Amino acid sequence: MEFDFVIVGGGVYGMATAYHLARLGAESVAVLERAQPAGGASGGIGQRGVRANRRDLRELPLIREANQIWPTLHEELDGETGYIRTGGTYLIEGPASTGFKGIDAAETYARAQTELGVPTELWGRDRVRSEYPGISEDIQGASYVPTDGMASHEATTLAYAAAARRLGVQVIHETGVASVLTADDGGITGVVTDKGETIRARREVILLANGGVRRLVADATGRELPLWTIHPLASRLRTSTSAHIPMLTGHETRPLSVKMLGTDVMLSGGWRGRETAGGSEVVTDRLAGNIEVLRHVFPYLADLEVITADASRAESASVDQIPIIGRCAPRLFVAAGWSGHGWAIAPVVSRLIAEDVLLGISSPLLTPFSPERFR
Ligand SMILES: Cc1cc2nc3c(=O)[nH]c(=O)nc-3n(C[C@H](O)[C@H](O)[C@H](O)COP(=O)(O)OP(=O)(O)OC[C@H]3O[C@@H](n4cnc5c(N)ncnc54)[C@H](O)[C@@H]3O)c2cc1C
Incomplete structure (x- = not known):
């Protein structure tokens, strides 16, 4: 199998990034999820806080943008988000x-x-x-x-998944990624699933697998991101x-x-x-x-x-308690290390990731979160 973009992880980040890629015109996008969509931190009981109050100040410009999106996101996705501004x-x-x-x-x-x-x-x-x-x-x-307010994380993630599917994204669940394929020049060319199948990425592999990111990056690049679970x-x-x-x-x-x-x-x-x-x-x-x-x-x-x-x-979680978002190798985009507050900013960060990998637009809003800050 071969796609332009291969996304690993079917949580809110995987599904929302896939949705934005397809919305912006990408025609060949797959999401590989080892279990079910919303089976990780983006699912489960209750609601997640959409909170700016006393978050890391570097995240506030993102939350300010996200606050513009949350109130009408259910209309955009034609699905439930359960968002309320309390x-x-x-x-x-x-x-x-x-x-x-x-x-x-x-x-x-x-x-x-x-x-x-x-x-x-x-x-x-x-x-x-x-x-x-x-x-x-x-x-x-x-x-x-x-x-500040809250939203239904599981419902929103599934709404992103449904909207992505309607735009032609292939969501392949119960398929874990065992490793990332690296070419001789260090660039990333695809992934190998836990069933032994190779899935090629013509343009980019995007690792949005939360706790699964650290090992995949380390195996592919030799670089240990300062993350833990x-x-x-x-x-x-x-x-x-x-x-x-x-x-x-x-x-x-x-x-x-x-x-x-x-x-x-x-x-x-x-x-x-x-x-x-x-x-x-x-x-x-x-x-x-x-x-x-x-x-x-x-x-x-x-x-x-x-x-x-x-x-x-x-x-x-990351060592400085803010996420790591950016490229770790040519054609390998990574976002993880949410440190307990990835939910509120997901609608805007997923859009910015899609704009970066598809259109080459790097937003200054993501600069503080670059993996380069640890070098
Ligand atoms: C109890 C709790 C409360 C929280 N409260 C808040 C809050 O109030 N406000 C806030 O902003 N944030 C909150 N968060 C954080 C927020 O929910 C997460 O940051 C966000 O959901 C992360 O989304 P994600 O898509 O990156 O990860 P996930 O939803 O975990 O998705 C990653 C997916 O990748 C899959 N995966 C992993 N490895 C592989 C692999 N090798 N191959 C294929 N698939 C793989 C997993 O199965 C999973 O489905 C909370 C988190 C928890 C757990």
């Missing part, structure tokens, strides 16, 4: 004197975020209490970004309390990231799952620790029942 806070607990960053730092971040196109307000104790009645007395304030722990909790959490909420010093799913609470961040020989597993006392943090901040959520907990969705 607004989002980052809670501040410790005063600066305790060694935490505190309100002064939050004010500085708010100014920097606003200057980068993400208008941010600083809330004091009273405003936090009027928005979050019953919140812990320890919370001193919050930074608030009205454009993490196993975030997500849980859905039920409470009989009618009080709830009004918006996407993070915390400056406690490992807490929380949102509502209807009347249930979705918790992510915090202690992670444990790696096992075959993947990863939920560890009961780690989950209990995460729930304890939630209860500390929201004491009214006393009677939480675990409906489901999942640590099976592996994610790649």
